[in-house]
Amino acid sequence: MTSSADPYRVMVVDDSAVIRGLLTRALEQDPTIEVVASVPNGQMALTQLPRQPVDVVVLDIEMPVMDGLTALPQLLRLQPGLQVIMASTLTRKNADVSMRALRAGAADYVTKPSSGGELHSAEAFKRELTDKVKALASAARGGGGAGQRSARPAAAAQRAAAPSADITLRQPSSQIPDILAIGSSTGGPQALFKLLGDLKGVLRLPVLITQHMPATFTTLLAEHLGRASGMDCHEAKDGEPIKAGTVYVAPGDWHMTVVAEGTSRLIRLNQDPPENFCRPAVDPMLRSMAPIYGARLQTVILTGMGADGAKGCEAVVAAGGQVVAQDEATSVVWGMPGAVATRGLCSAVLPIEEISGYLRRKVLRSAA
Incomplete structure (x- = not known):
């Protein structure tokens, strides 16, 4: 049983081990967040999801085996109420896929900083990702009050x-x-x-x-x-x-x-x-x-x-x-x-x- 006092539980899904590590470190700098799973594709996310409580999935778009857009509706069917944040690089193609994902049930998205990005861009990304995970995880648990969504039926x-x-x-x-x-x-x-x-x-x-x-x-x-x-x-x-x-x-x-x-x-x-x-x-x-x-x-x-x-x-x-x-x-x-x-x-x-x-x-x- 997950209580409101437990850390927010996050699954990171990205085919790059480097990116998964970056996302995990960025999120776990906040003591209220715990990355409970880190997997390289959508199929493994579907396999891993039933094994432990997850509030938020940070889901990459382009991955082998099963991409993010394919995995999204299956994740939502497997755990109704799950909050999913799409993560992508800032290209027109990925922006279009992210928009389609939002219409298909994703709660939000983040754009990854470019590999040659400046420090302030990376820091802004960490803040945006952390803020969105915390707000959406609170919503997933039925947190009330301004800034959160209630769990009314x-x-x-x-x-x-x-x-x-x-x-x-x-x-x-x-x-x-x-x-x-x-x-x-x-x-x-x-x-x-x-x-x-x-x-x-x-x-x-x-x-x-x-x-x-x-x-x-x-x-x-x-x-x-x-x-x-x-x-x-x-x-x-x-x-x-x-x-x-x-x-x-x-x-x-x-x-x-x-x-x-x-x-x-x-x-x-x-x-x-x-x-x-x-x-x-x-x-x-x-x-x-x-x-x-x-x-x-x-x-x-x-x-x-x-x-x-x-x-x-x-x-x-x-x-x-x-x-x-x-x-x-x-x-x-x-x-x-x-x-x-x-x-x-x-x-x-x-x-x-x-x-x-x-x-x-x-x-x-x-x-x-």
């Missing part, structure tokens, strides 16, 4: 959950918004596919999305979201005008902001310092949009670690705009949405399945 995620006692909701505005801004991180791609897919054919507003992802991954994310939503969806370009019915994704390593020039609204990209350890970050996007759109700005904060977006949502609410957050039961990690929900910034806190209906009824004024 799946049926609860299908119901309209009332906010808990420590969440105060704001009165929804009667203003119909001119624009939709979305922030997300861990678990975000899956939530974005669901939300925009549910809004397919009815969404006419421009949509700005900041998802914590590196370059190449954001390119692929935009392509996948375009297919899911049926909308024109692309990485934002500096200086381009914001148009109705278009989805703009913040490109990796660039903050995306909005400026007003006369009656036009333009995208501006910058490489100001990371915020909340992220670039792109949600806060700069929302801070720039709040004074321009005021009460006609609708913000949605989806699943993700940390609190990026909370300060930006404070600016949105101060300007008269509205915020909706994904609820804890359906979030992979309830850090970002939990941060805005517990600050009393939201007009609604909803399961991901119900956010599209809320937008259609309360915001778009169209039939649900």
Whole structure:
């Protein structure tokens, strides 16, 4: 029996013994993490999984015998609730496979530092990997509280959950918004596919999305979201005008902001310092949009670690705009949405399945 006090148990799956050693050492520098298995391919991972408790699997993509994408659904069937982080080098091919893995049930991904990478890149990778393992392992064990996912049964995620006692909701505005801004991180791609897919054919507003992802991954994310939503969806370009019915994704390593020039609204990209350890970050996007759109700005904060977006949502609410957050039961990690929900910034806190209906009824004024 695994208790919440036990170290988080991790399996590392990579065909390179050197990489397995690097991942193991990086993870075990944290005393709350124990690497309980280290194997070179997906087939051995399937054989090893039933032999000891595992909270998180760090799964390579390209391996002999059985690759990561093939192993993923079998691992999830073998242990429902298992959290899987895909690990790959930063290539378009691997980014596309990682995106497919996210849609197939992987919780998150990490990009391995290049062999010639600088020290700060390796250190950033260690921090990212460790943080994601700890957050997802806590979710796998049913850890509660902001930053973690509860272990409520799946049926609860299908119901309209009332906010808990420590969440105060704001009165929804009667203003119909001119624009939709979305922030997300861990678990975000899956939530974005669901939300925009549910809004397919009815969404006419421009949509700005900041998802914590590196370059190449954001390119692929935009392509996948375009297919899911049926909308024109692309990485934002500096200086381009914001148009109705278009989805703009913040490109990796660039903050995306909005400026007003006369009656036009333009995208501006910058490489100001990371915020909340992220670039792109949600806060700069929302801070720039709040004074321009005021009460006609609708913000949605989806699943993700940390609190990026909370300060930006404070600016949105101060300007008269509205915020909706994904609820804890359906979030992979309830850090970002939990941060805005517990600050009393939201007009609604909803399961991901119900956010599209809320937008259609309360915001778009169209039939649900």
